[in-house]
Amino acid sequence: MSRVPYTSTTNACKLCTPLGATLVFKGIEGGVPFLHGSQGCATYMRRYIISHFREPMDIASSALGEKHAVYGGGPNLKKGLLNVMKKYAPKLIGVASTCLTETIGDDVHMILNEFRKEFGDLDLPEIVHCSTPSYMGTHMEGWHRAVRAIVDQMVTEKAEAHHTVNILPSLISPADIRHLKELCSAFGIGSVILPDISETLDGATKDEYEPIPTGGTPISAIHAMSGSAGTIEFGRTLAGNESGGTSLQKRFGVPCHQVGIPIGIRESDTFFAALEAVSGVSMPREVGLERGRLVDAMVDGHKYVFGKRAIVYGEEDLVIGLTSFLAEIGVKPVLVATGARNVNLEEHIRTVCGDVLTEMPEVHEGVDFHDIAERSAQLAPDLLVGHSKGYRYAREWNVPLVRVGFPVHDRFGGQRLLHIGYRGAQTLLDRIVNVILEKKQADSPVGYGYL
Amino acid sequence: MKAEEGLQTACGCMPGGTAGDMCGCASAEDTVTGCSCGSLCSDGRDGGEAGAEMDAVCMEGAVAGSFGSECEPDLDEADILDDDLLDERKGQVHRTGEGPLEMACNRESLAGAVSQRACVFCGSRVVLYPIADALHLVHGPIGCAVYTWDIRGALSSGPELHRLSFSTDLQEKDVIFGGEPKLTAALDELIDRHQPKAAFVYSTCIVGIIGDDLEAVCRKMTEKKGIPVIPVMSEGFKGNKREGYLAACKAMFRLVGTSGPLMEKDAEPAAVEPLTLNILGDFNLAGEIWIIREYFERMGLKVIANITGDGRIADIRRCNRAALNVVQCSGATMELAKMMKQEFGTPFMRVSYLGIEDMADSLYDIAEFFSKDDPEIMRRTQDLVRDELAKLMPELARYRKDLQGKRVAMYVGGSFKAFSLVKAFRHLGMQVVLVGSQTGTKEDYEELAAITDPGTVIVDDSNPLELSKFIKEKDVDLFVGGVKERPIAYKLGVGFCDHNHERKEALEGFVGMLNFAREIHASAMSPVWRFVPRRENKAATGGTED
Numbered sequence: 002m003s004r005v006p007y008t009s010t011t012n013a014c015k016l017c018t019p020l021g022a023t024l025v026f027k028g029i030e031g032g033v034p035f036l037h038g039s040q041g042c043a044t045y046m047r048r049y050i051i052s053h054f055r056e057p058m059d060i061a062s063s064a065l066g067e068k069h070a071v072y073g074g075g076p077n078l079k080k081g082l083l084n085v086m087k088k089y090a091p092k093l094i095g096v097a098s099t100c101l102t103e104t105i106g107d108d109v110h111m112i113l114n115e116f117r118k119e120f121g122d123l124d125l126p127e128i129v130h131c132s133t134p135s136y137m138g139t140h141m142e143g144w145h146r147a148v149r150a151i152v153d154q155m156v157t158e159k160a161e162a163h164h165t166v167n168i169l170p171s172l173i174s175p176a177d178i179r180h181l182k183e184l185c186s187a188f189g190i191g192s193v194i195l196p197d198i199s200e201t202l203d204g205a206t207k208d209e210y211e212p213i214p215t216g217g218t219p220i221s222a223i224h225a226m227s228g229s230a231g232t233i234e235f236g237r238t239l240a241g242n243e244s245g246g247t248s249l250q251k252r253f254g255v256p257c258h259q260v261g262i263p264i265g266i267r268e269s270d271t272f273f274a275a276l277e278a279v280s281g282v283s284m285p286r287e288v289g290l291e292r293g294r295l296v297d298a299m300v301d302g303h304k305y306v307f308g309k310r311a312i313v314y315g316e317e318d319l320v321i322g323l324t325s326f327l328a329e330i331g332v333k334p335v336l337v338a339t340g341a342r343n344v345n346l347e348e349h350i351r352t353v354c355g356d357v358l359t360e361m362p363e364v365h366e367g368v369d370f371h372d373i374a375e376r377s378a379q380l381a382p383d384l385l386v387g388h389s390k391g392y393r394y395a396r397e398w399n400v401p402l403v404r405v406g407f408p409v410h411d412r413f414g415g416q417r418l419l420h421i422g423y424r425g426a427q428t429l430l431d432r433i434v435n436v437i438l439e440k441k442q443a444d445s446p447v448g449y450g451y452l
Numbered sequence: 453m454k455a456e457e458g459l460q461t462a463c464g465c466m467p468g469g470t471a472g473d474m475c476g477c478a479s480a481e482d483t484v485t486g487c488s489c490g491s492l493c494s495d496g497r498d499g500g501e502a503g504a505e506m507d508a509v510c511m512e513g514a515v516a517g518s519f520g521s522e523c524e525p526d527l528d529e530a531d532i533l534d535d536d537l538l539d540e541r542k543g544q545v546h547r548t549g550e551g552p553l554e555m556a557c558n559r560e561s562l563a564g565a566v567s568q569r570a571c572v573f574c575g576s577r578v579v580l581y582p583i584a585d586a587l588h589l590v591h592g593p594i595g596c597a598v599y600t601w602d603i604r605g606a607l608s609s610g611p612e613l614h615r616l617s618f619s620t621d622l623q624e625k626d627v628i629f630g631g632e633p634k635l636t637a638a639l640d641e642l643i644d645r646h647q648p649k650a651a652f653v654y655s656t657c658i659v660g661i662i663g664d665d666l667e668a669v670c671r672k673m674t675e676k677k678g679i680p681v682i683p684v685m686s687e688g689f690k691g692n693k694r695e696g697y698l699a700a701c702k703a704m705f706r707l708v709g710t711s712g713p714l715m716e717k718d719a720e721p722a723a724v725e726p727l728t729l730n731i732l733g734d735f736n737l738a739g740e741i742w743i744i745r746e747y748f749e750r751m752g753l754k755v756i757a758n759i760t761g762d763g764r765i766a767d768i769r770r771c772n773r774a775a776l777n778v779v780q781c782s783g784a785t786m787e788l789a790k791m792m793k794q795e796f797g798t799p800f801m802r803v804s805y806l807g808i809e810d811m812a813d814s815l816y817d818i819a820e821f822f823s824k825d826d827p828e829i830m831r832r833t834q835d836l837v838r839d840e841l842a843k844l845m846p847e848l849a850r851y852r853k854d855l856q857g858k859r860v861a862m863y864v865g866g867s868f869k870a871f872s873l874v875k876a877f878r879h880l881g882m883q884v885v886l887v888g889s890q891t892g893t894k895e896d897y898e899e900l901a902a903i904t905d906p907g908t909v910i911v912d913d914s915n916p917l918e919l920s921k922f923i924k925e926k927d928v929d930l931f932v933g934g935v936k937e938r939p940i941a942y943k944l945g946v947g948f949c950d951h952n953h954e955r956k957e958a959l960e961g962f963v964g965m966l967n968f969a970r971e972i973h974a975s976a977m978s979p980v981w982r983f984v985p986r987r988e989n990k991a992a993t994g995g996t997e998d
Binding site: 393 | 569570571572589592593595596597599600601602616617622623626627634637638641642660661662688690691692916917920923939942943945
């Protein structure tokens with residue numbers, strides 16, 4: 002179903018394409034994201050990202066001015082790369098284009114080839130580039146393009162087979178990534194998580210300022226992804242598209258398991274089944290215990306949440322996982338919305354909810370918050386589940402907002418929110434039950450001390 | 453003094469004395485004209501450099517002007533770059549007292565250096581954003597609108613249309629076939645829906661390239677809807693923030709002295725009302741403009757237009773009735789003041805509401821301007837300052853006791869704020885060891901060099917690596933900056949005060965000085981710093997903590 006036909010956008014429910022690419026490049030060991038465009042793009046995205054992660058987020062820019070827009074941005078791009086090399090000594094520079102450089106027609110691929118020739122005598126870092134005009138797609142499109150660019154441009158030879166799983170995790174939190182690593186250890190398999198923002202965007206306080214924070218997917222591990230036992234790629238909406246996972250499968254025969262972002266019981270079950278398949282290890286007892294505790298908690302909490310009407314919004318794959326989980330615990334999703342277009346959201350929601358829900362929620366692609374608000378009048382939601390930007394509506398409607406995903410600009414600890422696996426579902430369940438109890442308590446004239 | 457010269461009279465005594473001192477003046481003997489230091493303390497007269505010209509460039513600002521030396525791509529130089537500072541950056545760092553100041557500011561940002569600056573669009577958006585009953589439509593792809601959605605604490609006492617983020621969200625087909633039809637339809641829809649008093653249409657990078665005729669679209673819409681629809685020529689790549697300020701001023705100027713639906717200048721300009729003024733260059737962050745307006749009311753003055761904090765279109769349209777423009781943040785709004793001077797003869801005066809001396813001086817300067825019309829105004833102003841200081845100073849003294857001797861670094865948008873903060877920190881007994889701005893002018897940096905202690909590092913258009921280097925070198929206790937600087941400070945275990953547009957604490961006026969002190973105190977005195985590696989390691993090696 003497409004959005005209500007307004008021409009203008011009010012309070013968008015998406016971000017621009019290059020932002021996703023910068024986050025991916027930030028998750029590579031020694032990586033510096035570089036935007037080929039005017040200075041403002043880099044600065045705006047930095048402050049947006051910093052406000053969520055509360056970590057430094059350096060994004061270099063070719064800082065094009067008017068004459069570069071006329072004569073081409075190539076010289077500035079090259080100069081910018083040299084300056085970043087000098088100042089950061091990066092292992093990788095990830096160049097993402099912007100609407101400006103796409104429209105003036107800069108051929109970044111050619112410029113980079115020239116650069117490699119001109120400065121072949123220097124110790125050049127890996128330079129990866131992807132095309133991310135902001136007038137095409139959303140930040141998730143930029144994310145997937147950057148992941149695919151890294152795989153296509155850096156994994157060029159078949160590596161020796163090794164007992165490792167590649168995980169392409171989509172945009173999840175640093176806490177989620179740390180949990181993934183733990184899980185892979187529990188299954189006794191090595192992991193390459195691309196990208197890995199668990200340390201680069203959630204690191205320790207340091208004595209010396211690190212131009213590039215430690216952590217990130219090791220470059221050598223990326224090169225060796227072609228020898229892994231399999232790839233697990235998060236994101237149902239990637240199905241049927243060229244992706245990092247399909248590229249590895251097609252070129253190097255690495256089996257690709259495309260699964261939904263593992264939020265809730267069934268999507269996590271699917272993920273663990275894939276992990277069992279790749280690792281050859283059946284589910285370790287401690288993970289099984291987490292599942293058991295989650296089911297136990299769902300039983301304990303089921304009456305508090307049953308029938309509550311939820312609006313879920315945000316990135317397409319995140320909302321699929323969230324909606325699947327809400328359905329499992331008895332919450333009634335009434336509206337599922339994303340700013341992205343052409344992602345088959347309705348079909349995916351039917352797939353993940355079909356056997357649990359008796360009534361499908363409204364599903365809208367390409368919406369903004371004006372559209373969501375307009376629908377909500379009829380839908381009478383009890384809670385919102387999504388990022389911070391829904392706050393003004395939650396406030397207006399006096400319903401709780403369960404903050405998840407990115408960005409969380411008005412609460413503390415957004416980078417440490419756990420969403421995935423049984424443990425992530427447990428955390429989400431606790432939070433959802435508690436906001437409902439809190440509201441009940443606040444609205445009650447009695448002020449019950451037991452709930 | 454002649455108002456339009458924007459001179460700050462000053463008593464010439466250096467502030468920053470002992471805690472008990474009401475205004476913090478160290479040497480009353482230095483007093484020259486303008487205030488007698490006996491009453492000085494309760495007067496709060498400026499203790500800065502006598503007669504120093506405050507070429508005030510603001511929080512996010514710099515004077516509008518053309519580019520200085522542009523950085524031509526010069527690839528050969530790159531491999532001989534210095535390890536610590538990129539070669540081309542060396543001209544943009546100075547240490548007070550070490551050689552003549554030759555600051556190569558007003559350059560384009562260096563490609564590949566992670567500049568803290570933004571773009572032309574950002575400059576325009578910052579200035580016009582607080583106009584609360586206007587529709588602000590960003591014509592471009594979604595990013596420019598979404599990253600500026602409700603990011604500032606610019607409050608409104610009435611409508612809050614400015615807090616919504618409107619975009620044409622240009623798609624590939626719009627880029628190929630032109631965005632004018634979509635813009636027209638979006639304006640039509642949004643103006644009907646929200647009934648704004650005017651609409652600003654911001655141009656972005658892409659619009660500059662595909663060549664949409666904003667002027668024509670806006671003119672047609674003005675005729676159709678009977679409200680001003682004004683293009684803001686803010687294509688991101690056409691310079692830096694200051695070009696954006698200029699574009700915003702030009703857009704606003706089209707409104708001044710108009711009352712008809714088609715925005716034509718009134719044939720008979722309105723008569724100037726005595727004892728009135730416009731507040732330019734205050735954005736009502738955390739309600740600051742309300743503090744300042746209250747001072748003016750106590751002085752017996754009437755504010756015609758807030759430009760732009762808590763701003764209204766109707767006020768801006770009739771602001772040529774005011775007898776005086778007071779301009780803070782001159783980088784952002786000085787061009788408007790100049791245009792109004794030329795067209796309507798409105799005099800202007802530079803002011804600052806930050807810190808004690810600058811706040812008091814500004815009020816006195818304004819009182820002096822109006823004293824020919826109201827002989828009592830100076831007395832009322834003195835009473836006001838005395839009352840405020842009597843409340844403020846004892847409280848400040850308490851904070852000062854804790855903060856004495858701590859070291860401060862600041863990196864702000866424009867150096868106007870830096871001037872005021874350097875003085876403010878003296879009141880807190882703190883030592884400024886680094887001061888920098890995104891967009892200062894050579895004159896600004898000369899001024900900074902003059903008012904800071906020897907050895908103070910002065911930087912223009914800096915970046916994280918450089919800033920972190922100086923933080924370490926100077927063993928800074930507290931950093932003042934914006935959201936992009938905060939993680940640098942925190943990562944190194946240094947206290948931080950947000951003095952940028954996102955702040956939620958009012959820092960202007962006398963009460964703002966107290967809030968400022970409280971915030972500085974809350975960060976600098978936190979026990980958490982003892983656990984950060986920088987301090988822990990020092991303690992472990994036998995170094996003293998602070």
